Each structure stands twice: as structure tokens, then as C-alpha cells.
Amino acid sequence: MSxxxxxxAALTLFGALYAAFAPGLQSASAEDTKxxxxxATEGKQIFDNSCISCHGRNAEGVPDRGPSLIGVGSAAVxxxxxxxxxxxxxxxxxxxxxxxxxTREEAAxxxxxxxxxxxxxxxxxxxxxxxxxDEDIAKGGELxxxxxxxxxxxxxxxxxxxxxxFAPTLEHATDRDIYAAMLTGPQNMPVFGxxxxxxxxxxxxxxxxxxxKSDQDPGGxxxxxxxxxxxxxAIFLIGMVGIVIATLWIAGKS
Amino acid sequence: xxxxxxxxxxPFDVDDPALTRFDLVREGARRDGxxxxxxxxxxxxxxxxxxxxxxxxxxxxxxLAGVFAVAFVILYIWWPWEYEGGSNAxxxxxxxxxxxLGGSLVFLALAIITWGKKLLPEEISVQExxxxxxxxxxxxxxxxxIVNMGDELGIARRxxxxxxxLLPGLGLGAAAVxxxxxxxxxxxHEPDAIFFETGWNPKHNDGHPVRLVREDGTPIRxxxxxxxxxxxxxxxxxxxxxxxWADSPTLLIHLRPEDSALAxxxxxxxxxxxxxxxxxxxxxxxxxxxxxxxxGCPASLYEQQTNRLLCPCHQSQFDITDNARPVFGPxxxxxxxxxxxxxxxxxxxxxxxxxxxxxxAFWERP
Numbered sequence: 001m002s003x004x005x006x007x008x009a010a011l012t013l014f015g016a017l018y019a020a021f022a023p024g025l026q027s028a029s030a031e032d033t034k035x036x037x038x039x040a041t042e043g044k045q046i047f048d049n050s051c052i053s054c055h056g057r058n059a060e061g062v063p064d065r066g067p068s069l070i071g072v073g074s075a076a077v078x079x080x081x082x083x084x085x086x087x088x089x090x091x092x093x094x095x096x097x098x099x100x101x102x103t104r105e106e107a108a109x110x111x112x113x114x115x116x117x118x119x120x121x122x123x124x125x126x127x128x129x130x131x132x133x134d135e136d137i138a139k140g141g142e143l144x145x146x147x148x149x150x151x152x153x154x155x156x157x158x159x160x161x162x163x164x165x166f167a168p169t170l171e172h173a174t175d176r177d178i179y180a181a182m183l184t185g186p187q188n189m190p191v192f193g194x195x196x197x198x199x200x201x202x203x204x205x206x207x208x209x210x211x212x213k214s215d216q217d218p219g220g221x222x223x224x225x226x227x228x229x230x231x232x233x234a235i236f237l238i239g240m241v242g243i244v245i246a247t248l249w250i251a252g253k254s
Numbered sequence: 255x256x257x258x259x260x261x262x263x264x265p266f267d268v269d270d271p272a273l274t275r276f277d278l279v280r281e282g283a284r285r286d287g288x289x290x291x292x293x294x295x296x297x298x299x300x301x302x303x304x305x306x307x308x309x310x311x312x313x314x315x316x317x318l319a320g321v322f323a324v325a326f327v328i329l330y331i332w333w334p335w336e337y338e339g340g341s342n343a344x345x346x347x348x349x350x351x352x353x354x355l356g357g358s359l360v361f362l363a364l365a366i367i368t369w370g371k372k373l374l375p376e377e378i379s380v381q382e383x384x385x386x387x388x389x390x391x392x393x394x395x396x397x398x399x400i401v402n403m404g405d406e407l408g409i410a411r412r413x414x415x416x417x418x419x420l421l422p423g424l425g426l427g428a429a430a431v432x433x434x435x436x437x438x439x440x441x442x443h444e445p446d447a448i449f450f451e452t453g454w455n456p457k458h459n460d461g462h463p464v465r466l467v468r469e470d471g472t473p474i475r476x477x478x479x480x481x482x483x484x485x486x487x488x489x490x491x492x493x494x495x496x497x498x499w500a501d502s503p504t505l506l507i508h509l510r511p512e513d514s515a516l517a518x519x520x521x522x523x524x525x526x527x528x529x530x531x532x533x534x535x536x537x538x539x540x541x542x543x544x545x546x547x548x549x550g551c552p553a554s555l556y557e558q559q560t561n562r563l564l565c566p567c568h569q570s571q572f573d574i575t576d577n578a579r580p581v582f583g584p585x586x587x588x589x590x591x592x593x594x595x596x597x598x599x600x601x602x603x604x605x606x607x608x609x610x611x612x613x614x615a616f617w618e619r620p
Contacts, residue, residue, distance in 0.1 A: 167555075185558055219349070
């Protein structure tokens with residue numbers, strides 16, 4: 001017990017000393033920022049602190065840890081970092097959305113670095129990446145049902161995939177998140193490039209999703225819009241238990 | 255004018271003026287084998303404070319039940335119900351109907367239960383349980399009755415009827431067996447190729463290879479599907495995306511180069527017995543039937559990193575880089591692969607129909 005504590009204390013002390021007396025790490029990498037824009041240089045700083053252990057120096061990837069980021073583009077980086085999926089807490093079936101470690105600006109800086117390093121798809125500017133007319137929403141609904149609903153479900157609540165993976169709910173997704181996901185195909189999502197879904201069509205899909213999310217459930221409580229399974233479970237657990245208790249009360253002696 | 259004599263008891267005369275109504279109730283229950291052993295009104299002195307309090311609360315519940323029921327009717331007729339996006343009164347139509355009708359029924363039920371539990375007299379009744387086989391006498395009497403029914407029909411001494419009765423017996427028996435046996439007879443639709451053909455067969459396009467088209471009928475160039483992307487395609491013939499060709503939807507997948515090489519190697523491996531998918535791949539593109547071979551659901555959940563295709567109905571999984579072989583779940587056969595090519599104008603075509611029948615099993619499947 002105490003030996004374990006001592007070991008931890010020793011390791012912590014050693015780590016702190018090393019960090020204090022080894023300034024060479026930062027300055028060494030400063031040399032290969034030549035030709036990078038200011039934002040990309042900032043991004044490289046963050047990358048070298050946070051991403052390099054899995055994605056390697058110059059983002060060429062590390063076998064069995066993280067893929068190469070050459071050619072993934074700033075859209076992919078912005079999606080992964082701004083939604084908190086990256087950095088991953090641990091290697092597992094799927095990186096999940098969590099509280100982001102970096103702001104949108106920092107994510108954009110890392111994205112800029114990866115963009116200048118290897119190119120790839122980029123997001124359009126602005127936060128409002130959706131078409132607004134009712135016709136666009138209706139067309140987006142058609143595209144959503146053909147292309148997205150098989151995994152993300154009709155209510156955009158998400159669904160199960162193989163071996164612990166899943167298509168996430170779109171509840172928290174912003175316009176930029178959805179646009180980037182279609183453009184880059186994060187993790188196991190297929191890519192919907194601009195030849196397959198044009199930028200206008202992407203904005204229609206986003207318009208439909210955001211409209212769907214802002215719409216109030218007409219039948220009352222939607223239970224996460226996951227469909228008949230949670231609804232059946234709820235009526236079984238709440239309804240049946242309620243009936244059993246009521247029956248006991250009726251039959252009980254007064 | 256009846257007297258029901260129970261052993262060891264006085265004869266009971268229902269017309270005896272000395273009997274109270276409760277005496278009659280007790281006798282009625284007794285003749286049904288139920289003995290009322292304890293019976294006491296809850297409120298021997300009527301109109302006490304407690305009794306009136308209970309009466310008031312039951313009256314309140316009944317009133318609420320009525321109010322809710324009336325509210326239901328009013329809401330049903332006048333509340334706005336048309337769909338309109340966002341949050342508005344119309345979205346509360348269904349919940350309000352449920353709350354009012356449910357509330358009415360709940361309060362009515364509570365009133366009835368409270369009435370029963372708080373106001374009705376206390377009562378304990380005992381009913382003898384009927385145990386074991388019936389008495390010997392009962393068995394003899396019932397047996398004789400049944401045998402007598404047979405005698406009355408006179409089947410034994412009326413040979414004509416005996417023979418005639420066999421005819422509907424045989425006929426109905428055959429009718430009952432027909433659907434069971436009929437289902438086991440192979441190839442009832444022998445000349446009909448409907449199960450073996452899809453809209454990709456060139457004969458539906460005047461003998462020319464059928465183009466792969468989107469839902470709206472536009473043809474597809476290889477560059478339209480991104481690496482790691484997929485697209486649902488339909489045969490480019492009239493009504494190709496309609497229910498008429500519901501067996502034809504296909505998933506066109508653009509593999510990564512390394513996955514593509516693996517898929518090519520697995521499809522052209524001569525050591526494997528089937529080997530029917532050789533040459534079906536075009537570049538990094540493969541196309542598989544979207545109809546699951548288990549129960550015919552659309553297997554269209556494509557995982558672009560693991561190259562698995564999932565069916566949402568029963569979780570079957572197919573390995574896209576290995577001839578869409580089933581690797582998990584109830585499906586036992588691979589998804590049929592569509593042989594691809596690109597025509598002179600640069601659009602995807604199917605060089606022929608699927609090599610095996612699409613979809614789930616059926617009797618005629620070889």
C-alpha cells in the first residue's frame with residue numbers, strides 16, 4: 001500500500017522535474033513550423049501536446065494507435081475535436097461525443113495545421129449551414145430518409161452497429177457538426193462527398209434534421225425518439241407495475 | 255311453494271312472512287354452496303360524521319370523473335389538432351385527450367373502489383372446495399347419459415347413415431391436410447422466373463446492360479461516390495426504383511484501395527468453391543444486393559472502417575471485403591454481388607443479372 005503511494009509520488013516528482021529541465025521539446029518542433037500560417041502554428045502547438053502520441057509526428061499516424069491524418073482535411077479535425085471525440089479517453093470501439101477539451105477556435109487551428117500539412121475537405125464558413133425554406137426542409141427530409149435514417153433512425157435518435165459501435169443521436173449536433181460528418185465520414189459513417197450530396201443538398205439535410213429536433217413531439221413524451229422498444233419497456237415497467245400495485249391495493253383488506 | 259331440504263336442517267319456506275330479505279340472500283348463497291359466516295354493516299348508526307365524510311369524498315371523485323369526461327368531449331371537438339412545426343397548441347391535442355379521458359376513468363374507478371371498500375358492509379363468506387374425483391353415483395349417471403346419446407342417434411343399426419357420415423369426414427380431412435402437404439411440394443411455380451430475376455437482367459433493357467441509377471433516375475459516374483462512401487442504386491429501366499422491381503435495390507460501395515485489393519483477392523480466389531463473384535468488381539467499386547438473405551430487410555447499415563454491412567432487423571452482418579459473407583447473425587448466405595462495368599459514356603452499368611437469386615430462402619431455391 002505505502003510502497004505503491006511512494007512509487008506514484010516518485011513518478012510524479014520525476015515527471016515534474018523532467019518537464020522543468022527539458023525545454024528542448026518545444027523549441028525543437030518550432031523549427032518545422034516554417035511555411036505554416038499563424039493559425040496553423042498555433043494548431044501545431046496543440047497537436048504536439050495532445051495528438052502526437054497517437055497520430056505521430058507530422059500526423060503520419062502510429063500503427064495500432066491512431067490513423068494518418070494526411071488528406072483528412074480541416075473538416076474532419078474540426079468535427080472530431082470540437083465535438084470532444086478527440087482526444088480519445090482510451091482506445092475503444094468508438095470515440096464518443098463528450099465535453100470538448102478545446103474550443104471551436106482551437107479546433108479550427110489544429111484543423112488549419114492538418115489542412116496545410118496534407119489537404120482534404122474543408123467546411124464552408126459560418127455557423128448557419130442550413131437551407132431555410134419549407135421546400136428545402138421537405139427535400140432534406142427525403143434525402144435524410146434515403147441516406148441517413150437506416151443508421152441514425154427516423155427520429156435521428158441513433159441506433160446500434162456491430163461490436164459495441166453505434167450511430168450516435170443527432171440531438172446535440174450543430175450545423176457544422178452534421179456538415180462535417182457528411183463530408184468526411186467520421187469513424188464508421190460512410191462518406192457523402194460533394195458529388196454524391198451537393199453542398200445545397202447537405203444544407204437541406206441539415207435543415208431537416210434541425211427542424212426535426214426543434215419540433216415538439218405531438219404524442220407527448222418522446223422517450224428519446226428511439227421508437228417502439230423504449231416505449232414498450234416504459235409501458236411494461238411503469239404501466240404493468242402500476243396495475244399490479246393497484247390490484248394489490250384493491251384486493252387488500254381495508 | 256318450494257322447500258329445499260338440506261340434511262339436518264329445517265325445511266326452508268321462501269314464502270314465510272317471518273323471513274327478512276337478508277335471510278333470503280343468505281339462503282340463496284347457501285344453495286350455491288356459499289356460507290355467509292360474518293356480515294356486519296360498516297355504519298350501524300346511519301349519518302355519522304365519518305360516513306358523511308366518506309360520502310362527500312366519493313361524490314367529489316364522481317364529479318371529477320364527470321368534469322374530465324366533459325372536458326374530453328370539448329377538447330376532442332374544439333382543440334386545434336392540425337400539424338404545424340414547432341411548439342404550439344396542436345402538439346398538446348393527443349396528450350390532452352389522454353389526460354382527460356384517463357383522468358375521468360381513474361376517478362370513476364377510485365370512486366367505485368372507495369365505495370366498495372368504505373361503505374359496503376363487512377362480509378366473510380366461505381365456499382367449500384370441490385376436491386378429488388366425482389362421486390361414484392355421478393360417474394355412473396354421466397356415463398349412462400353419454401352412451402344413451404349414441405343409442406339415440408342409432409348409428410349402429412343405420413348402415414346407410416354410417417357410410418354417408420364418412421364422406422364429409424374424409425372430405426374435410428383432406429381439406430385440412432391439403433395446405434400442409436401442398437406447401438411441401440417443390441416447384442409449384444416452375445415456369446415462373448420471378449424469384450430468380452431482377453431488374454438488372456439485360457432482357458428488360460432490350461438486351462443492353464442496365465445502368466445503375468439513383469432514385470430519381472439519374473445515372474452514376476464513378477467519381478460520384480466518395481472513397482468510403484456508398485449509394486443505393488436502382489436498375490435504369492422504367493419503374494426501376496418502384497415497387498415493381500422491389501427485389502432490385504443494390505448498394506454501390508466505393509472501397510479504399512487496400513480494402514479493394516482484399517475484396518478482389520477474396521472474390522477471385524480459385525480455392526473457394528463458389529467463386530462466382532470473380533470479375534464483378536470494377537476498380538474500387540463493389541455492388542451488393544440490398545435485400546438481406548435472412549428475411550429480406552434492407553441490409554444498408556454500412557460501416558466504412560470495418561467494411562461490414564449490417565441488417566437492422568436481426569443484426570446480421572456481412573463482410574464486404576469477402577464476397578459479403580455473413581459473419582454474424584441469422585443470415586446464412588452471402589449477399590449476391592452485382593457484376594459492374596462502366597459504359598462508353600462513363601456511367602456505371604450492370605453487365606448482367608445477379609448470379610444467384612436475391613433475398614431470403616424459398617422452396618424453389620436450388
